[in-house]
Amino acid sequence: MSHATTAHDHGHGEAHDHHGPPAGFTRWMYTTNHKDIGTMYLWFSFTMFLMGGMMALLIRAELFKPGLQLLDPQFFNSLTTVHGLVMVFGAIMPAFVGFANWLIPMQVGAADMAFPRMNNWSFWLLIPAALLLVGSFFVPGGAAASGWTLYPPLIIQQGMSIDMTILAVHILGASSIMGSINIVTTILNMRAPGMTLMKMPLFVWTWLITAYLLIAVMPVLAGAVTMLLTDRHFGTSFFNAAGGGDPTMFLHIFWFFGHPEVYIMILPAFGIVSQIIPAFARKPLFGYASMVYATASIAILSFVVWGHHMFTVGMPAAGNLFFMYATILIAVPTGVKIFNWISTMWRGSMTFETPMLFSLGFIFLFTIGGFSGLVLALAPVDITLHNTYYVVAHFHYVLVSGALFAIFGGIYFWLPKWTGHMYNEGMGKLHFWASMVGFNIAFFPQHFLGLAGMPRRIPDYALQFTEWNAISTVGAFIFGFSQLIFLYNVIACIRSGKAAEQKPWEAADSLEWTHLPTPAPYHTFETAPVIK
Amino acid sequence: MNARADDLQVRNRQMMGKLLVVAVGMLGFGFAMVPMYRQICEAIGISQQRVVASGNTQVDTSREVTVELLASSAGLPWTFEALDRNVKLHPGQVTTVRYRVVNTLGRPVTAHAVMNTAPALAQRYIEKQACFCFSNQTLQAGESREMPVVFYVSPKAPEDLTTISLSYTFFEALKGRT
Numbered sequence: 001m002s003h004a005t006t007a008h009d010h011g012h013g014e015a016h017d018h019h020g021p022p023a024g025f026t027r028w029m030y031t032t033n034h035k036d037i038g039t040m041y042l043w044f045s046f047t048m049f050l051m052g053g054m055m056a057l058l059i060r061a062e063l064f065k066p067g068l069q070l071l072d073p074q075f076f077n078s079l080t081t082v083h084g085l086v087m088v089f090g091a092i093m094p095a096f097v098g099f100a101n102w103l104i105p106m107q108v109g110a111a112d113m114a115f116p117r118m119n120n121w122s123f124w125l126l127i128p129a130a131l132l133l134v135g136s137f138f139v140p141g142g143a144a145a146s147g148w149t150l151y152p153p154l155i156i157q158q159g160m161s162i163d164m165t166i167l168a169v170h171i172l173g174a175s176s177i178m179g180s181i182n183i184v185t186t187i188l189n190m191r192a193p194g195m196t197l198m199k200m201p202l203f204v205w206t207w208l209i210t211a212y213l214l215i216a217v218m219p220v221l222a223g224a225v226t227m228l229l230t231d232r233h234f235g236t237s238f239f240n241a242a243g244g245g246d247p248t249m250f251l252h253i254f255w256f257f258g259h260p261e262v263y264i265m266i267l268p269a270f271g272i273v274s275q276i277i278p279a280f281a282r283k284p285l286f287g288y289a290s291m292v293y294a295t296a297s298i299a300i301l302s303f304v305v306w307g308h309h310m311f312t313v314g315m316p317a318a319g320n321l322f323f324m325y326a327t328i329l330i331a332v333p334t335g336v337k338i339f340n341w342i343s344t345m346w347r348g349s350m351t352f353e354t355p356m357l358f359s360l361g362f363i364f365l366f367t368i369g370g371f372s373g374l375v376l377a378l379a380p381v382d383i384t385l386h387n388t389y390y391v392v393a394h395f396h397y398v399l400v401s402g403a404l405f406a407i408f409g410g411i412y413f414w415l416p417k418w419t420g421h422m423y424n425e426g427m428g429k430l431h432f433w434a435s436m437v438g439f440n441i442a443f444f445p446q447h448f449l450g451l452a453g454m455p456r457r458i459p460d461y462a463l464q465f466t467e468w469n470a471i472s473t474v475g476a477f478i479f480g481f482s483q484l485i486f487l488y489n490v491i492a493c494i495r496s497g498k499a500a501e502q503k504p505w506e507a508a509d510s511l512e513w514t515h516l517p518t519p520a521p522y523h524t525f526e527t528a529p530v531i532k
Numbered sequence: 533m534n535a536r537a538d539d540l541q542v543r544n545r546q547m548m549g550k551l552l553v554v555a556v557g558m559l560g561f562g563f564a565m566v567p568m569y570r571q572i573c574e575a576i577g578i579s580q581q582r583v584v585a586s587g588n589t590q591v592d593t594s595r596e597v598t599v600e601l602l603a604s605s606a607g608l609p610w611t612f613e614a615l616d617r618n619v620k621l622h623p624g625q626v627t628t629v630r631y632r633v634v635n636t637l638g639r640p641v642t643a644h645a646v647m648n649t650a651p652a653l654a655q656r657y658i659e660k661q662a663c664f665c666f667s668n669q670t671l672q673a674g675e676s677r678e679m680p681v682v683f684y685v686s687p688k689a690p691e692d693l694t695t696i697s698l699s700y701t702f703f704e705a706l707k708g709r710t
Contacts (some may be wrong), residue, residue: 074615114544178557185547189540221556221560253562316576367609 003531021522029124032116034101037123038220039418041098042411044126047489048090051478055083060442060476063469066461076163076459079143082133084148086166088265089172089266090130095407096268097122097179100207102418106512106520107201109529111190114185122179126433136161136168147457149254152239156231163232166225173218175309180211180218187211187429192511192529198292201510205292206271207300213260213267221257224250234453248313255306257511263302265399266366267295269406270337273359276413277341277507281348287340292332294340299444300332311382320379326379331370338367353505354428358409362402363438369397372447387457390450396443408435408486415490416504417512420519421497427489434482442476557705581610591624592687595694597673603698607641609636610671614704615693623687626661631679633657633702642670643702649699656700657689 008446019123020026021036028040062071071079101119113119137144141159144150150169153161191200195481200208229239229251237243239250270291278285285291307323310428315323341363372394376382385391406408408431415423445468451457454465460471502518513518515529599621601614611634621627635641645665649655660666663680671677685696 076651115548181548181551181555185544189543189547216558219559220565221563223559227563227566246569246573251565252569253565256562334554345638386580 008223030120032112032114034105034113034119035418035520035522036104036116037119038098038101039111041094041101041460043124044123044130045091045095045098045241047497048086048094048130050483050487052083052086052091053483055079055086057476057480059083062459063461064473065470066463066466068460071459073459074142074145077136077147079142079455081144081147082137085133085168086130086260087142087399089169090126090133092265092407093172093176094126094209095404096207096265097176097212099203099268099272099407099410099414100179100183102414103413103512104186104204105190106194106516106524107204107510108187108190108526109511109515109531110186110190111523111528113182114190115182117183118178118468122175122182125171125175128472129175132164132168136164137531139164149258150225150228150309151254152250154218154232155228155239156240157298163229166229167284169225173222174219176214180214183207183211183329184215192525192528192531198289199363199531201271202274202288202291203268203271203510206267206274206295209295210264210267212300213264213302217260217264218255220253221261224253224257227253248310251310251313252306255309257308260299260302262398263298263393265403267299268294269362269403271363272406272410272413273341274337275510276355276409277344277503278475279413280353280359281345282507283348283409284509285340286343290336291340293318294336297333298330301326301333303331307379308379308382311379323498324377324379325357328374331374334370334435338363338370353412353425354423355409355413355505357429358412358418360407361385361432362409363441365397365401365405369394369402372397385450386426387455388450389446389454389456392456393443393446393450395445399496400443401439405435408432411490413505413508415493415511416500417516417518417520420500421493421496422500422504423489423493423497427485427492431482431485431489434485435479436531438475438477438479438482438486442472442479445469445472445475540570544698568583570595590687591598591622595691596620596622597628597685597693598695599629600695600697601631602697603631603701604699605702606642608641608702610634610641610702611636612700621685623685625642626682626684628682631681632676632704633669633671633679634673636637636675638673640670640672642668642705643662644668644705645702646699648699648701651693654693654696657693658696659684659686659687661701665700667700 021031021033028036029035031040058071059076060505061074062069064187101113104110139159139161141161143156143161144155144165146155146162150165187200197205217293226325227236231238231240231245237246239247241247256504274291275336305323305327307319308327311320311323342360352360376385376394378393411425413426415421449465449468449472452465452468454461500518504518505513511525511529511531517526596619597620598616601616603612603614611632613632615630615632619627619629623650635636644667647655647658647665649658660681660683662680662682664681669677669679
């Protein structure tokens with residue numbers, strides 16, 4: 001399908017390609033073009049999404065009935081672990097980097113990313129990392145089974161798959177840091193004349209802040225997994241109590257990374273939604289400046305709330321209270337964003353094409369996830385809900401119906417610009433409604449299960465949890481298989497969708513819509529536009 | 533145009549340098565969290581070491597009990613004495629006391645020690661972990677032996693129990709029983 005894109009890239013607009021992309025595999029292997037790299041990131045992300053999704057469906061199939069039906073418990077634990085790692089590092093993060101590659105140069109009026117060769121490396125490093133991560137299922141002892149948070153002492157005891165996982169995390173971290181350096185440099189140094197910081201589209205703003213977060217916390221994760229590695233093989237005792245270490249310390253280091261990480265996965269989603277909603281409400285974004293400040297506040301606060309992941313480890317009450325209040329404080333800038341989106345739609349001339357549906361689904365369901373987050377932020381409540389399905393429901397509401405729905409919305413929104421073809425609107429709507437219904441059937445009951453005390457990461461459960469688990473599994477299968485509609489729709493759009501207009505969305509106003517033909521030529525903005 | 537492009541490349545590289553410094557600094561910060569963590573735990577008193585140092589948390593340090601040690605033999609020419617006259621200890625505190633016994637007879641003798649306390653109700657609060665009274669003792673002619681008792685006074689002992697007399701008496705074991 002990529003060849004179809006290429007063919008169209010040749011014939012259009014200001015492309016004047018005296019050196020168009022070479023054909024075949026080497027084009028993708030050696031490319032330094034931000035659009036090619038963005039495309040590869042997105043396909044990689046979708047592949048990992050399907051793999052992680054299959055793991056999730058195996059997990060849900062096992063949990064359809066109480067008792068052990070299909071899977072060995074150790075394999076079940078590996079599935080929950082690798083599902084988490086694959087979805088976080090393989091699906092959500094690369095998808096956003098794919099958007100960043102495609103859109104940031106076009107939205108700031110730059111010809112390409114600042115370091116195109118490094119950009120190529122950032123992408124291709126993902127492949128060995130993914131192979132290590134998924135390949136660890138096939139080594140003796142099976143894939144990592146410690147949960148995606150890699151807590152010691154369990155992780156110190158398992159076999160060589162842990163080393164593969166640690167190495168994969170190292171590589172993914174290096175890739176993310178390189179990508180982030182590229183993004184920050186592009187945004188700060190390569191904006192077109194007149195494109196001041198406060199004129200940048202919100203997607204660019206959210207990615208600028210996200211990239212800073214990545215540069216700040218990915219090295220901390222690298223440090224933490226390096227300590228695990230030396231504890232395993234080189235006789236150190238960072239986390240080994242027998243040698244004077246402390247496993248609780250890992251939780252502090254991991255979550256110092258881990259909490260900013262959850263904002264890394266949601267801030268670009270905020271950016272995407274902030275571009276889609278004004279386009280379909282046909283009104284400019286309400287409170288642009290407050291959106292920027294809210295994003296920055298969320299990012300800064302994210303460094304001082306990590307303790308809310310570990311209310312049960314025995315921190316002093318003062319510590320628990322600090323982390324509780326700091327966490328609740330984040331609801332303020334997040335609320336500013338939600339209200340700004342709603343105000344943008346207020347009295348707008350709204351239409352409800354697929355990108356808008358996904359954005360509305362995002363606002364509705366992300367808010368539910370935000371509220372369950374507030375519940376969990378309360379230390380005394382969290383102590384009873386810790387490690388239950390309530391937590392599972394919470395983070396799937398913010399990561400699936402939050403981050404992932406924004407990604408779907410963004411793809412439908414920019415697909416015409418990227419491919420030059422319209423996707424099938426009816427099928428897009430079907431994808432949205434199937435996802436929306438399937439998702440809620442799958443995850444809403446998990447709130448009830450968690451409140452009733454069902455623990456996460458266990459392949460079996462007590463009989464009273466049977467009905468909601470069965471319902472949840474049915475929903476998960478509806479949600480999972482409805483993603484095939486999306487895959488078909490995207491491929492059909494690339495191959496044979498009807499030609500898209502220059503600006504299929506009336507009120508879209510960033511540079512890629514106003515200054516560039518559709519589809520976007522292979523090389524754009526070789527001469528920077530002047531922004532008034 | 534070319535000068536401008538070169539200039540951009542220089543600025544880009546400088547930016548990359550700065551960002552790499554941040555990244556390396558944060559890697560260092562990750563490792564710096566290890567000593568920081570220890571210091572903070574120490575400062576707010578949840579250090580692992582502190583917990584070990586304070587030892588058995590069951591010890592009731594608010595009061596002391598005096599245990600008088602008595603030893604005698606009934607109808608048996610053994611010399612049997614406690615090496616300490618008395619010990620003072622906190623309820624819950626594990627203590628070791630020593631006795632010495634000498635067989636002054638010209639033949640081997642097997643005997644069994646029986647414990648008694650005054651006041652009698654104190655008996656249930658003496659928790660023995662090791663005692664020569666758990667089994668028969670056989671001494672050869674003229675043999676002498678030192679024997680420990682490891683015990684503590686239960687923290688459940690009533691407040692007014694401030695002195696306990698702990699006595700052991702050796703009786704010769706009946707023939708045919710061991």
